[in-house]
Amino acid sequence: MKIIPIAFESLGVRSQATFIETSDLKILVDPAVSLAPRRYGLPPHKMEVEKLLELARSVNEYAREADVLVITHYHYDHHDPGFVIPKDIYRGKKVFIKDPNSFINPSQGKIRAPKFLNSIKGLPSSIQSADGKGFVLGHTKIKFSYPVPHGADERMGYVVQVAVSDGDETVMITSDIEGAPREMHMEFTQEVKPSTLIIDGPLSYMLGYALTEDQFDASMDNLEKIVKQGLTTMIIDHHLVRDQRYREIISSLKLRVKEVNANVMTAAEYLKEEENPLESRRKELFSESNEPAKLPRGVAELLKGGG
Numbered sequence: 683m684k685i686i687p688i689a690f691e692s693l694g695v696r697s698q699a700t701f702i703e704t705s706d707l708k709i710l711v712d713p714a715v716s717l718a719p720r721r722y723g724l725p726p727h728k729m730e731v732e733k734l735l736e737l738a739r740s741v742n743e744y745a746r747e748a749d750v751l752v753i754t755h756y757h758y759d760h761h762d763p764g765f766v767i768p769k770d771i772y773r774g775k776k777v778f779i780k781d782p783n784s785f786i787n788p789s790q791g792k793i794r795a796p797k798f799l800n801s802i803k804g805l806p807s808s809i810q811s812a813d814g815k816g817f818v819l820g821h822t823k824i825k826f827s828y829p830v831p832h833g834a835d836e837r838m839g840y841v842v843q844v845a846v847s848d849g850d851e852t853v854m855i856t857s858d859i860e861g862a863p864r865e866m867h868m869e870f871t872q873e874v875k876p877s878t879l880i881i882d883g884p885l886s887y888m889l890g891y892a893l894t895e896d897q898f899d900a901s902m903d904n905l906e907k908i909v910k911q912g913l914t915t916m917i918i919d920h921h922l923v924r925d926q927r928y929r930e931i932i933s934s935l936k937l938r939v940k941e942v943n944a945n946v947m948t949a950a951e952y953l954k955e956e957e958n959p960l961e962s963r964r965k966e967l968f969s970e971s972n973e974p975a976k977l978p979r980g981v982a983e984l985l986k987g988g989g
């Protein structure tokens with residue numbers, strides 16, 4: 683099985699877009715990229731917008747190769763109704779989506795999901811709500827979790843988690859759970875027992891605001907438990923890498939799991955590429971060269987939507 687992280691915070695944008703290839707199926711989970719509309723009170727830097735457009739092209743290319751596209755929830759870093767990635771990528775594809783009608787918050791259920799579904803209308807060969815379901819396509823199994831909260835509470839809505847197995851190996855993507863702060867975030871991982879897990883990590887850059895110390899501690903305990911359950915590799919990226927201290931947090935997790943033989947790494951490390959966490963470095967980027975980006979129309983619309 684080939685697992686290719688396409689766009690992540692450690693590669694320079696907000697995303698968890700991942701391409702998975704088994705012997706007989708190609709799947710792209712969450713074909714979208716985004717940026718923080720504001721960080722440290724600053725708009726995106728020119729380098730971030732250039733990276734966004736570059737990785738959008740890459741998502742676009744992989745999506746065209748894929749047989750299956752998956753949308754885990756309706757935030758713009760996980761789905762794109764045509765802002766920077768052409769909606770034509772959905773043409774002829776089998777599409778599995780988070781159920782837009784149940785376990786969803788008002789902004790995703792009333793606004794974003796209908797807008798997205800309307801934008802791709804008529805393009806996919808099939809489109810199915812995936813929550814809690816399993817599908818067998820040739821030799822490949824795709825399994826979805828029941829909806830779980832987007833973090834410690836339900837205000838940000840719900841996501842579906844996805845696992846792909848080829849018989850030898852299972853890869854699972856948690857989507858946005860903010861680093862598994864609750865027991866229920868662990869259930870699907872315990873059920874599918876992945877060898878590779880792609881997880882978003884806690885929102886530690888919002889510690890004291892959107893995240894309490896207790897929630898952060900619960901996430902760290904749960905991340906430790908998950909690694910010790912028998913993972914070969916944990917790719918921890920997305921929310922965690924928005925924090926300038928993400929290296930320290932990864933190091934402390936690695937220390938807690940050092941007795942087991944597991945890799946804990948960012949998407950960039952997994953790809954053996956240099957890490958490029960542009961959002962967390964935005965203040966530095968502006969102090970090095972004060973270049974607020976000129977936003978192409980699609981990017982301006984994407985960021986108006988709140989990232």
Ligand SMILES: [Zn+2]
Nearest residue numbers: 755757832858
């Ligand atoms: Zn989200």
Ligand SMILES: [Zn+2]
Nearest residue numbers: 757759760858
């Ligand atoms: Zn996200």
